[in-house]
Amino acid sequence: MRSQWLDSFNIYLQSLSDFWVDKNTDRFSYVSDDERQTMQKKKQGIRQREASIIKAILHAQPIRNNKRDGANALTYHLHTEWLIKQRDIFYIEEAIEVRRAYFDETKLLIDKAYIDYTKEPNESRHHQQEIEVEPFNRNFNYDRLKAVRYAERWWNSYNPAYKGHSDDCTNFVSQCIQAGNVPMVGKYNRGRGWWYEGNNWSYSWTVANSLRWYLSSDKNIMGTMEVSSPDQLVPGDIICYDFNGDGRWDHNTFVTSQDAFQMPLVNAHTINTRHRYWAYEDSPAYTKNIQYKFFHVQDQSSS
Secondary structure, X not given: OHHHHHHHHHHHHHHHHHHHHOOOOOOOOOOOHXXXXXXXXXXXXXXXXXXXXXXXXXXXXXXXEEEEOOEEEEEEEEEEEXXXXXXXXXXXXXXXXXXXXXXXXOXXXXXXXXXXXXXXXXXXXXXXXXXXXXXXXXXXXXXXXXXXXXXXXXXXXOOOOOOOOOOOHHHHHHHHHHHOOOOOEOOOOOOEOEOEEOOEEOHHHHOHHHHHHHXXXXXXXXXXXXXXXXXXXXXXXXXXXXXXXXXXXXXEEEEEEEXXXXXXXXXXXXXXXXXXXXXXXXXXXXXXXXXXXXXXXXXXXXX
């Protein structure tokens, strides 16, 4: 019986691959209505950018298989690669997410996103206080290339030198910036500066809302400068997201590339993504009230 549902799962993956390149957006039925709408929004957004998905390759890596809610439940990592053509350029967007597929004895019933809570939660995720800035002399230059290389190396995994979190987006962005030779400041006051050491770190290192406010300070160690539009960003810069527009900043991404119109493509953690279009309009968290902050990291620093 196992081989029957496994065959059903492989057929499902192939149908998902076909869905991404098929112009028909309404024929995929193994996911919920909300998730299907999100997938359709992604395809529509790509078309609106004068682009198209040429090919989609999916890799499934099982995590565990057990009985749940009276059905066979397969929890797995789904790695999707989209080959996108936009005008005269090609680029690959990637995403890795944890999913769970339910089967009866012979066939797939439904497949859905699964939030993995097995890692330590990102403490103080709703921390609202603005971070106190540590006085310092800025006497280094930002190595943008090294920062981007780091983001490309670790977008789909976790550097063992740092503690991972279930909400890991800000931790990842901080690591990328630090890889660009930006020194840490403010140890060991968690509400001050920007730093990480062992099992301790500043709120600005790991909490999306705290990093956003730290970046807005004209005395932050990165020397970031807020710009008004995403086309003013280059690889090595940062975007912050307030999905609900309620003043609580939820997510951060790191710019690693640009599309044919010089708009940012970003790498991020939590749902691990590479070269995703900056606007996140295909995210389940997206709302019409979304707010963005765009931060350019200055290359040259002065003492």
